[in-house]
Amino acid sequence: MPPRPDIDTTDFAPWRIRLGHWVEGVPFTRFIIALIIINAVILGLETSPAVMAQAGGLLLTTNALILAVFVVEILLKLVAFGPRFFRSGWNLFDFFVVGISLVPAAGPFEILRALRVLRVLRLLSQIPRLRAIIESIMRSLPGIGWTALLLVLIFYVFAVMGTMLFRDSFPEYWGNLGASLFSLFQIMTLESWSSGIARPMQEVYPWIWVYFVPFILISSFMVLNLFIAIIVTATQSIHADEEELARQEVLRELRNINQRLQRLEERN
Template sequence: MPPRPDGEALAPAGGWRERLGRWVEGRGVSRFIIALIIVNAIILGLETSPSVMNRVGDVLLAANAAILGVFIVEISLKLIAFGPRFFRSGWNVFDFLVVGIALVPTSGPLEILRALRVLRVLRLLSQVPKLRIIIESLLRALPGMGWTALLLILVFYVFAVMGTMLFGEQFPDYWGSLGASLFSLFQIMTLESWSSGIARPMMEVSPWVWAYFVPFILVSSFMVLNLFIAIIVTATQSIHQDEEDLERRQLLAELRSINDRLKRLEGGSD
């Protein structure tokens, strides 16, 4: 069996279940499922158009139900092939929940759950290896991103208190309270109309306010946000390294197995 996306091999029990597991996770079935996910995404988008639904609504609903049926069969075959070990893979659990949501009745007060059908499109994340690597990188980077986020919160708080004290009386719309200052700083961090909308009108009254904005932008928009990028890149590199280590261990295990067979053959010939 090929290694699972999360790095853990889910080996079926053996016999026909092993053959079933290899077939359902084979390249052909995976490509077929990816194609169905893309078609399903297009169908869900077309269902938002009243004119399209008036013309071919019955066909789209039937196709949507048929695709859902294929997804259910795929998940069922994996459950049969792997048994309880199916749930050891986080990606398998994700697929199970996404498909399971589609089976929840959507009539009456639960009609709002119809919108959750679009979550089936997210199955591409578990089927496309490159997308899996991106998601796994983000998950692995969460601890480091949490500490970086705490640093960013401290920077926001310090500058918000300073901004409220310095500019609150002259510019109450932007700096009249701690909440207003935090929102203004968030707009400045995104670099969205901060110069024409906030900084330059304030500089007409107090030309020195650039000394407040420039350090904040350097710290928040360039230094801290680049730390987020660096953490994600490091996590991605570690995932690639783990995959290479796994392949190396599997290759060594195969070489040891071949070496053991050769020794047994040599012993038998003697």
């Protein structure tokens, strides 16, 4: 497996290219994934006082050895890729997670002891499928932001209407704008909205369905489908980019082969 396409290895020394191929290769990556899983199990066992009383020393030692391997991995990547290591967001994520683990978790840094569990999230950077999912979500954020703005406008309009119409009869749900927004959020999630809010209000306002049905259709179904559509589109875009990078890699290899053949012909 060659280095990830977000790291350009052009003009690198041959030994650094070979090191980059090895540290990003399948065997070493699988080894790191196995260590991440073992580390996750150890961190879970450390939450048990009984287990720590029986094998606390062994768990802490194993945890320290795994952390040492992670540090060596980061150092190897720094040697292989140089400053270009920091051009990859995933490398920055790994560097940050491993760096937090190296800070002594004592005194004001006691909270960092709990943050060690972030090492489990390194699976996101090591497994290509998970990495693709996160990248698709990140790429879809601009579209999701505009959709979220649309949802906020819908919430605001219905909250103002609900407060004006129902605050006298049902102040616990519609007494002010904040309470109305919270009630609408509960309705959007479809959590006990019928028995808890709609049915009691229907006894006073038989036409209440005119208010609830459009809001549920717009917020729970239309907007949710917009979120899904945006993420799916971003995922397809990432797959297209990966295919383009693969084609470029093949063309690069073909050019290299062609140059080698030309040099051989010139020598002959």
